[in-house]
Amino acid sequence: MSELDLAALDRDGALEEARDGLSRAGFLGTLAATGTGALLALADDAGAAPLRRSDVEVLNYALSLEYLQAAFYTEAERSKALSKRAAEAARVVGAVERAHVKAFSSLLGRKAIARPRFDFQGVTEDSGDFIKTAVAFEDLAVAAYKGQAAKLKSGAVLASAIGIHTVEARHAAWMRYLTGVQPAASAFDEPQTRAEINQVVKATGFVSSAPRTSARRSPRYTG
Amino acid sequence: MVATADPRARASMDEAPIRNRSSRAELLRGGACAAGLALAGVTAVGLPGVVGAAPSPAQDERVLNLLLMVEYAEVGFYEAALRGGTLSGELESFAEIVAEHERAHLAVVREALGSAAEPEPRHDFAAATGDPDAFADAAGRLEDLAVAAYNGQAANVTPKAFAAAARIVSVEARHAAWIRSIGDRPPAPDATDQPKSAAEVREGLRKLGLQL
Numbered sequence: 001m002s003e004l005d006l007a008a009l010d011r012d013g014a015l016e017e018a019r020d021g022l023s024r025a026g027f028l029g030t031l032a033a034t035g036t037g038a039l040l041a042l043a044d045d046a047g048a049a050p051l052r053r054s055d056v057e058v059l060n061y062a063l064s065l066e067y068l069q070a071a072f073y074t075e076a077e078r079s080k081a082l083s084k085r086a087a088e089a090a091r092v093v094g095a096v097e098r099a100h101v102k103a104f105s106s107l108l109g110r111k112a113i114a115r116p117r118f119d120f121q122g123v124t125e126d127s128g129d130f131i132k133t134a135v136a137f138e139d140l141a142v143a144a145y146k147g148q149a150a151k152l153k154s155g156a157v158l159a160s161a162i163g164i165h166t167v168e169a170r171h172a173a174w175m176r177y178l179t180g181v182q183p184a185a186s187a188f189d190e191p192q193t194r195a196e197i198n199q200v201v202k203a204t205g206f207v208s209s210a211p212r213t214s215a216r217r218s219p220r221y222t223g
Numbered sequence: 224m225v226a227t228a229d230p231r232a233r234a235s236m237d238e239a240p241i242r243n244r245s246s247r248a249e250l251l252r253g254g255a256c257a258a259g260l261a262l263a264g265v266t267a268v269g270l271p272g273v274v275g276a277a278p279s280p281a282q283d284e285r286v287l288n289l290l291l292m293v294e295y296a297e298v299g300f301y302e303a304a305l306r307g308g309t310l311s312g313e314l315e316s317f318a319e320i321v322a323e324h325e326r327a328h329l330a331v332v333r334e335a336l337g338s339a340a341e342p343e344p345r346h347d348f349a350a351a352t353g354d355p356d357a358f359a360d361a362a363g364r365l366e367d368l369a370v371a372a373y374n375g376q377a378a379n380v381t382p383k384a385f386a387a388a389a390r391i392v393s394v395e396a397r398h399a400a401w402i403r404s405i406g407d408r409p410p411a412p413d414a415t416d417q418p419k420s421a422a423e424v425r426e427g428l429r430k431l432g433l434q435l
Contacts, residue, residue: 155378169396170411
């Protein structure tokens with residue numbers, strides 16, 4: 001089995017450019033920053049035992065990644081252009097990612113960031129492109145959760161997030177298996193920082209617009 | 224099994240039904256239920272050991288010794304399966320690769336414990352590795368158990384131990400999805416992986432053949 005990495009998705013060299021540090025401000029970073037101001041203003045509104053600001057920030061970051069994944073799988077499922085195996089994976093994983101979106105949105109309540117718009121540039125309409133992109137997203141999600149989890153102050157929230165983190169790892173292995181790549185490439189999964197994750201996401205060009213407001217609104221793809 | 228200086232802390236890790244620390248946990252659960260998926264349990268079943276004992280170096284020692292037992296079991300299991308010689312093809316290459324990963328995990332956990340590491344228990348994986356079907360079934364249960372064991376302790380440890388364990392747990396989850404894929408079983412059946420308490424983990428390891 002050969003190793004697969006994001007370079008496979010790097011159609012116009014944007015990814016390499018990002019890796020070289022030419023593009024520092026990732027979209028997700030902008031997203032999180034946009035949300036933060038409103039979150040602080042709303043913090044007092046929450047009921048008993050409000051989430052800490054730092055936890056809200058981490059959770060909104062997780063929500064932004066879940067939005068991305070939910071939209072991706074939902075669009076793939078709706079495209080009706082995938083092979084049977086790929087379509088089945090899109091259906092099952094899409095439902096789970098939408099559940100993650102709902103879970104984080106509910107947890108955050110009015111503090112939840114809005115869903116951005118996405119443009120997956122056709123990769124949801126080709127089984128091969130779909131699976132390669134899914135592998136990249138899932139490996140990225142594993143690294144992102146791992147990088148953020150330790151920052152959570154609430155033990156209950158941490159314990160919940162870590163159970164989602166391992167489901168992302170299962171998805172990563174599943175998608176890798178489907179495309180013939182070793183599901184567990186090494187003995188250890190390394191965390192990645194937000195800056196690293198943001199660069200990669202930005203380079204894909206899949207996030208096409210920032211949410212217009214940070215107020216709560218219903219994400220389009222939540223079942 | 225675990226040599227502990229504080230029986231009360233031990234009891235809280237093993238048996239305490241965990242109360243949600245935060246109403247947020249219930250909200251999280253509620254949101255998932257609305258989606259009709261099994262995100263419950265993370266908070267409904269509880270977070271094993273969250274209650275009572277705040278993270279401390281002493282508690283890290285107890286937790287890491289539990290995880291050491293998981294890794295002893297995994298290494299012993301895969302090595303027994305490979306020695307048995309009944310595996311071939313995809314299952315054999317899975318066992319070879321995963322055995323190597325588990326040896327690396329064992330080394331990391333043991334190193335983190337230093338002289339506090341408990342010795343390897345005896346084991347008997349004959350039944351679990353007797354034929355390819357038994358192996359595939361047991362491997363799936365063992366990897367799922369490993370994920371639940373690590374997840375169950377995530378909130379109980381200091382940042383240092385957490386960082387070490389976090390690099391391992393997602394690889395256990397990959398192994399679980401991998402062996403499930405080979406057997407054409409759902410690789411990721413739930414929206415979240417539910418944690419298990421230390422007592423549940425020890426019981427699961429005993430059932431698989433680790434003599435605790």
